[in-house]
Amino acid sequence: MIEVRALTMRYGRTVAVDDLTFTVKPGLVTGFLGPNGAGKSTTMRAVLGLESPAAGEALVGGRAYVSLRRPLRTMGALLDAGAVHGGRSARAHLAWLARSNGIGADRVAAVLEQVGLAGVADRRIGGFSLGMKQRLGIAAALLGDPAVLMLDEPLNGLDPEGIRWLRHLLRTLAGEGRTVLLSSHLMNELALTADHVLIIGRGRLIADTSMDALAGCFQGDVLVRTPDPGRLTSVLRGHGAKVTDGDDGALSVRDLAAAEIGALALAAGIALAELSPRGASLEEAFMRLTGDSTEYRTAQEAAR
Ligand SMILES: Nc1ncnc2c1ncn2[C@@H]1O[C@H](COP(=O)(O)OP(=O)(O)OP(=O)(O)O)[C@@H](O)[C@H]1O
Secondary structure, eight states: OEEEEEEEEEETTEEEEEEEEEEEOTTSEEEEEOOTTSSHHHHHHHHTTSSOOSEEEEEETTBOGGGOSSHHHHEEEESOTTOSOTTSBHHHHHHHHHHHTTOOTHHHHHHHHHTTOGGGTTSBGGGOOHHHHHHHHHHHHHTTOOSEEEESSTTTTOOHHHHHHHHHHHHHHHHTTOEEEEEESOHHHHHTTOSEEEEEETTEEEEEEEHHHHHHHTOOOEEEEOSOHHHHHHHHHHTTOEEEEOGGGOEEEESSOHHHHHHHHHHTTOOOSEEEEOOOOHHHHHHHHHSOHHHHHHHHHHHO
16 A cells, blocks of 8 residues: 655645655556646655755555665565666566665566566666666566556557566566556556556646546537437527537537437437547546546546
């Protein structure tokens, strides 16, 4: 479990994280989402104790990370996949990390296998692609077989096959009861990966909700085609719908469900050629939530 309580982080006059409170629970993949500069990396650095908060605290398994004697066994983290010694091999890098954390050498081979780097384990990291470095960073995070994993933009640099692989891995780890937190600035990346999502903007919490609830809050419109759009428009407006002319003669209807539109059309004797509910994409939901600070509040209330 990761607990962030009333955390405020400042860089000079910049408030990077502003009174942030959330809990990341075991058994779920939790996405940490926000536009560039929202404060995700700063929050993760605070969880790792790399920077001190101006106020509040961040705990891992109920303790400050820096107070743990064998930290890699409690939480594995990936912050910057590029921050590795390019002259070492992947195996040597992991072996050094394992030794310094009292972790057996057998784990090195196990995690190299787990992340698909066993075949290149003895090559210099300097020649690795960004995707391979991400895999190596994930291997390092897994080294201590920790109950908590925290990964900053781990999908960044992975090809579609790598993304599928990582999704499967994270879901498996959460299925084993571990706590998994991963950040991203792209909702679509998280939509298929995370069960739960924490959204921040300008250092503040905007939403703390299940992915399903978030999708449900952002119902889209219903696309309707009929040979008699004028009459249908007035019938639907008479029942409180917002109706606008969409592309190629179709109507876009909001505030009435597809079934209600169908029933009203039938009662009025109007034929329908098409009736298609269109969900707003999660990416749109994210844009609407993080659009500006005035919208934050209304959208947050809507998301609850
Ligand atoms: N070392 C630093 N010195 C000064 N300001 C910083 C520093 N690190 C971050 N900031 C500022 O703090 C705010 C939060 O940055 P942070 O990197 O945590 O955001 P982020 O959500 O991780 O963004 P990204 O998706 O771009 O990585 C930004 O305004 C950023 O400019």
